[in-house]
Amino acid sequence: xxxxxxxxxxxxxxxxxxxxxxxxxxxxxxxxxxxxxxxxxxxxxxxxxxxxxxxxxxxxxxxxxxxxxxxxxxxxxxxxxxxxxxxxxxxxxxxxxxxxxxxxxxxxxxxxxxxxxx
Amino acid sequence: xxxxxxxxxxxxxxxxxxxxxxxxxxxxxxxxxxxxxxxxxxxxxxxxxxxxxxxxxxxxxxxxxxxxxxxxxxxxxxxxxxxxxxxxxxxxxxxxxxxxxxxxxxx
Numbered sequence: 495x496x497x498x499x500x501x502x503x504x505x506x507x508x509x510x511x512x513x514x515x516x517x518x519x520x521x522x523x524x525x526x527x528x529x530x531x532x533x534x535x536x537x538x539x540x541x542x543x544x545x546x547x548x549x550x551x552x553x554x555x556x557x558x559x560x561x562x563x564x565x566x567x568x569x570x571x572x573x574x575x576x577x578x579x580x581x582x583x584x585x586x587x588x589x590x591x592x593x594x595x596x597x598x599x600x601x602x603x604x605x606x607x608x609x610x611x612x
Numbered sequence: 613x614x615x616x617x618x619x620x621x622x623x624x625x626x627x628x629x630x631x632x633x634x635x636x637x638x639x640x641x642x643x644x645x646x647x648x649x650x651x652x653x654x655x656x657x658x659x660x661x662x663x664x665x666x667x668x669x670x671x672x673x674x675x676x677x678x679x680x681x682x683x684x685x686x687x688x689x690x691x692x693x694x695x696x697x698x699x700x701x702x703x704x705x706x707x708x709x710x711x712x713x714x715x716x717x718x719x
Binding site (some may be wrong): 556597598 | 709
């Protein structure tokens with residue numbers, strides 16, 4: 495059974511680049527039937543899709559974040575990563591990774607909290 | 613960009629009652645790619661309905677989804693205490709996802 499676990503810095507300062515990792519266990523990140531997404535949720539607010547990566551390595555990003563986001567996969571470590579540049583307080587949120595498909599996201603990590611504060 | 617609008621924002625009901633949650637799309641969408649999630653405080657969202665009307669593994673049969681085009685509905689029959697949570701609709705198209713803003717179902 496596939497499980498996901500996010501990890502990250504917790505606290506960041508404005509203008510820094512956020513780097514998060516999602517470790518996939520119980521399955522291969524290289525499965526060609528699986529895609530992987532990052533989603534975030536500010537405290538008390540709704541869900542925002544950040545972007546996705548296919549097993550092929552192709553990516554697609556939310557247009558509102560596209561200029562600052564990079565999603566990549568490290569198949570040797572069975573991990574996917576998220577980089578978000580020039581963070582501000584508005585990027586403070588819980589960040590989730592999820593296994594994705596056309597019918598939705600069926601496996602989610604527990605999320606990691608990122609706080610941007612000077 | 614497809615915008616999903618959920619209503620109501622908050623729904624106050626009692627156990628045993630029926631809940632009807634709405635998700636409206638800004639343009640016609642494929643029902644095959646319309647999903648519903650349940651999220652409880654401190655937890656990640658959980659896929660409950662996919663393809664507009666198919667229950668995901670573990671979703672109780674008191675949950676049902678319906679709709680097509682621009683109007684979709686999540687119905688919960690005979691509410692149980694465990695059902696009180698926030699529900700999100702989601703759509704996938706052209707390699708991108710969008711979420712509704714959520715409906716909070718409260719006692």
